[in-house]
Amino acid sequence: MLIICIDDWVIYESGWIGLCLLLFAVILYSLSGVLVQKEKLRAHPLSLTVGTLVLSTPLFFGAWLILDGALPTLDWSSTSPWAVIYLAVFGSLVGFACYFYIVQSMGATAVAMVTLMTPILALIIGNLFNEEPITTQMIAGTLFVLMGLAIYYQFKPVFRLKYLRFPFT
Numbered sequence: 001m002l003i004i005c006i007d008d009w010v011i012y013e014s015g016w017i018g019l020c021l022l023l024f025a026v027i028l029y030s031l032s033g034v035l036v037q038k039e040k041l042r043a044h045p046l047s048l049t050v051g052t053l054v055l056s057t058p059l060f061f062g063a064w065l066i067l068d069g070a071l072p073t074l075d076w077s078s079t080s081p082w083a084v085i086y087l088a089v090f091g092s093l094v095g096f097a098c099y100f101y102i103v104q105s106m107g108a109t110a111v112a113m114v115t116l117m118t119p120i121l122a123l124i125i126g127n128l129f130n131e132e133p134i135t136t137q138m139i140a141g142t143l144f145v146l147m148g149l150a151i152y153y154q155f156k157p158v159f160r161l162k163y164l165r166f167p168f169t
Helices: 002-008 015-039 043-065 080-106 108-129 136-154
Strands: none
Touching: 002 136, 015 108, 043 080, 080 108, 108 136
């Protein structure tokens, strides 16, 4: 992924704060996936999604109050409000319901592997529909990701460390 994205990286003076917060978010996301898998919770994926959104919405509202707090002006003739509605429905509600269903059906490892394919699919879709250029560096990075996935799935039993126990497994 680093090879694919390195051309667009620009870190300003306080950019390291955002990188640290992003790393912290990835750690929490990964931990939550492992803990959900460990519990073998058989709740309906939609109830998990609604519960997640109900708990996270006040946190987003609080962050908005602290960081900005100004009410946005909406121009319904532009695409912005419609994009937000689309993302709320499909990116959050439908997306998370599918996510929890896949975690229950296939496991956290399969879901983690899917997230590696998302940027590659975004590159392809951006090229097809928006004529975004694909560089040789992006192709090389994509090949590395695909090789890594192929190696993982080919030698999957080797990657399972039977005798190594983590506190949360």
